[in-house]
Every structure is written in C-alpha cells, then in structure tokens.
Amino acid sequence: MPPETLFKYIAMRAIFGIGGLLLILASLVLLIDLIENLRFVGKIPDGSFGLAVSLTLLRAPALTQALIPFVFLFGSIWMFYQLNRRSELSVMRSAGLSIWRLLGPAAFIAALVGVLIITVFDPMSSTLLSYAEQVKTRTQDKPNDIVQLFEDGIWLRQRDAAGQIIVNAKNLDADNGTLEQVTIWRFGPENVFLERIDADQAVMSGATMEMRDARLTSISNQQQLRTPVYAINTALTVNDLRERVVPPETMSLWQLPRYILMAEAAGLPTARYHIRFHDLSSTPLKLLAMVLIAAAFSLRPTRLGGALQLMAASVGAGFLLYILSEISTALGESGLAPAALAAWTPAVVATLAAITALLHMEEG
Numbered sequence: 001m002p003p004e005t006l007f008k009y010i011a012m013r014a015i016f017g018i019g020g021l022l023l024i025l026a027s028l029v030l031l032i033d034l035i036e037n038l039r040f041v042g043k044i045p046d047g048s049f050g051l052a053v054s055l056t057l058l059r060a061p062a063l064t065q066a067l068i069p070f071v072f073l074f075g076s077i078w079m080f081y082q083l084n085r086r087s088e089l090s091v092m093r094s095a096g097l098s099i100w101r102l103l104g105p106a107a108f109i110a111a112l113v114g115v116l117i118i119t120v121f122d123p124m125s126s127t128l129l130s131y132a133e134q135v136k137t138r139t140q141d142k143p144n145d146i147v148q149l150f151e152d153g154i155w156l157r158q159r160d161a162a163g164q165i166i167v168n169a170k171n172l173d174a175d176n177g178t179l180e181q182v183t184i185w186r187f188g189p190e191n192v193f194l195e196r197i198d199a200d201q202a203v204m205s206g207a208t209m210e211m212r213d214a215r216l217t218s219i220s221n222q223q224q225l226r227t228p229v230y231a232i233n234t235a236l237t238v239n240d241l242r243e244r245v246v247p248p249e250t251m252s253l254w255q256l257p258r259y260i261l262m263a264e265a266a267g268l269p270t271a272r273y274h275i276r277f278h279d280l281s282s283t284p285l286k287l288l289a290m291v292l293i294a295a296a297f298s299l300r301p302t303r304l305g306g307a308l309q310l311m312a313a314s315v316g317a318g319f320l321l322y323i324l325s326e327i328s329t330a331l332g333e334s335g336l337a338p339a340a341l342a343a344w345t346p347a348v349v350a351t352l353a354a355i356t357a358l359l360h361m362e363e364g
Contacts, residue, residue, distance in 0.1 A: 006092070009104035013083065018075035018109070025071060026064045029055055029265055033063060044139050051139070058132035061125030062249065065117065071319055072113075072287045074130060076294030077314045084298060099358055103295050104139055110291045114284025122280060123252035130250035147245050149238075149259065154179070154241065154266050158234055163188045165232060167209075169202070171267040177204045177238045180267075184232065193219055197230055204241075209234045241268070248276035256280075271339060276330045278343030286347040292354030294319055300360060 041047030132186025214230035
C-alpha cells in the first residue's frame, strides 16, 4: 500500500472516530446546558424558551472546545482499537511499518486541530461566550455595576435609583484597599451631570468610597472646591474590582497579552490570564499527547477481556489527566507555581509518559 494511501486511510478513520464522538458528547452537553438555561430563564420575568435556546447556542462553541482533549483521547482509542481488532494493525506492523508511521496521520490531525483552535475557533467561541454572559447579566435583576480595564486605568460604572457614577482610577492598591489618581463623574436620575470629583487617593471602606483631599467641580460652580474627605455610597468593594473584570475565558489568545499588560499596570491580579494564555498555547501539544496516550493503550494485541481492560485504563488515564490539570491550574492561580509551568505541565507529562510507553512497545 503506497504511503499516501495508508496516510489517508488512517486519517479518515481518525476523523470518523473523533468527529463522531465529538458530535455525540457535544449534543449531550448542549442538552444539559439547555436544561440549565431553561431553569435560569424560568426565574426571570421576561424569560422565554427562545432566550434559553439563544444562550445555549452562544455558549455552544466554548462548551464544545472544553470537550476536545478528551474527545481526542477516547476517539483515538476507539479508532486504534477498531484497527487492532480487525488485525489491520498487525498486518501493517508485519509489513515493516513502525508505530510512529501508524501514529503519523492521527498526530498530524491533532496538531492541525490544535492550531486551528487557538487561531480561529477560540476567538469566535470566546466572543460568543462573552456576549452570552452580557445577556445573562442584563436579564438578571442585579445592580448595574460594570468594571472595565483600558490603557488609561480602571473604569467603573454604578447605576441605581439616584443616578449613576463613573469612576476612573489609574491603578488599584489591593493590599490597602485604595484607588490611586481617581476621577468621579456623578449624574442624576435623568443622566444630568451633577459634579466631578478628583482626588489622589480613594479608600474603599464598607459601602462607601472615601476620597482624600478631594477637589469638586459642579456644573453650577466652575471653580474647584476642596474638602479633606468626600464620601460616596457605592456597592462596589475591593474584591469586586479584582473579580468583576473580564473573565479570562471570554478572551482569545490574541487579546490576552495586551490585557495582561494593562492589568499589571493597574495593579490587578493577572495569574488567571497568564494561565489562560499558556493553556491555549499548549493546545496542539495537549491534543498530540491524547493521541499518543490512546496509541499506548490501544496498539497492543487484543486478548480475552482486553476491551474491558482498555476501557478501564482509558477512563483512568482521562481522570488522572483531569486531576493533574486541575491541580496545576490551582497552583498557578494561587501563585505557588509559575503560570507557564502550571499550564504546560499536564501536556508535557502526558506526552513524555506516552512516548516512553510507545518506545518500550516498539523495542519489544
């Protein structure tokens, strides 16, 4: 059999196995998510079945992307097991083909899909997920508090029955609960401008924001008035400033570096964003590791009871990889391990373990 024909044959079997499993699992997950969204819309006044379906469709790409590593693992196991059960792998090996030749098509597909995920699919899924979160926020009966980060610092907006305030601060000192170089614009119920307050420092204390040595400018008095302390009622806290920023899951690989630089300049924690960046970057290696692990479990000759043992071993491998990934992420987010090390460790460990097992199998 010519090398090109063999490559196409194994590649098509891999696409069929991985694609079929992805379709099944994605349908199941989306059905569960639709049920959860139906429960969500049932608790809000204007909820409808159409809103639940819209939220499910917006979240579908992100939910599907989360399944892909395990789809590659179990889909590749199924593909290699089918080739092994029909003795096709034995015939190929007896013809002098090495394990690495047999792995080539599936490994190529894994690496290609990994690159497509981080360059094309993830930017789309993160944008849709961000829009879905905005839709859920708008439909919930919660205070309209918004925290955004731009190159000129942190921007906050709080709206209530008395009107709204817009706050701009250069950076946040989370340890002391203070905002530095603060400017606040206050508006009335009809969005009528009331006054502007400038201060070098604002202290977040309970339900108030206390501005020290504040300078007031109102629409009726263009001259600045100074006051030692100026307090504004606010529902925002220091934790809100740290946690209500854009979730890393709603940002693509291309957006993260710039956002990380702005967050560091503003004094906001960036560990989750570093983890997200390196986790996305490791996607091709992670999917390649899934194929190698599948081969390590599936290329041995089938024996009596082998299918059951294969299923148990594959489930155990998937569970161990998930636990390792969760532990590494927790260590990275807590600062106990560098973000790059925490994000790349699961993929690197899985790849090295699989290659070791395959080398032992190839040599005998």
